[in-house]
Amino acid sequence: MGVDEQTIDPAAGAAxxxxxxxxxxxxxxxxxxxHRYPIAPGYRVNVRTGPGTxxxxxxxxxxxxxxxxxxxxxxxxxxxxxxxxxxxxNIANGEFISDTYVLTGxxxxxxxxxx
Numbered sequence: 538m539g540v541d542e543q544t545i546d547p548a549a550g551a552a553x554x555x556x557x558x559x560x561x562x563x564x565x566x567x568x569x570x571x572h573r574y575p576i577a578p579g580y581r582v583n584v585r586t587g588p589g590t591x592x593x594x595x596x597x598x599x600x601x602x603x604x605x606x607x608x609x610x611x612x613x614x615x616x617x618x619x620x621x622x623x624x625x626x627n628i629a630n631g632e633f634i635s636d637t638y639v640l641t642g643x644x645x646x647x648x649x650x651x652x
Contacts, residue, residue: 573603574626574647575640577618582638588612588625595632604628604639608651620644627651 576582576598585592589612598604606626610633614623617637622644624636641647 573605576600576602576604576634577638577640580618580638582634584628584632584634586631586633588633590615592633598634604634606639606641606648608649609636609646610651 579600581600582598583594584596584598585594588610591613604626605628608627609624610627611623612625614621615635615637617635619637619640622635622637624646625633626636626639626648627633
């Protein structure tokens with residue numbers, strides 16, 4: 538079980554943030570999510586190309602960010618400030634974050650399953 542996210546760390550750069558995201562999941566005509574969920578306070582969350590820490594980091598979300606959740610899928614089990622789960626949230630095309638860093642108010646799915 539790897540640590541996917543980080544707390545505030547000035548030395549932690551966003552290497553690879555300028556790289557284009559690889560699409561690993563297609564969200565077929567997903568409607569724009571009108572609800573945005575807050576990221577856990579004090580965390581800069583790594584956004585990855587797939588549902589696990591072995592996937593490439595495409596960017597790091599800043600502190601205080603709120604994100605839409607278009608769909609969710611199971612992946613690597615991760616422990617974060619909101620517990621331990623294998624659920625990953627698709628926040629943009631080919632971009633995933635662990636559900637354990639998002640305050641959804643639920644331990645289960647809050648969006649459709651990704652294809």
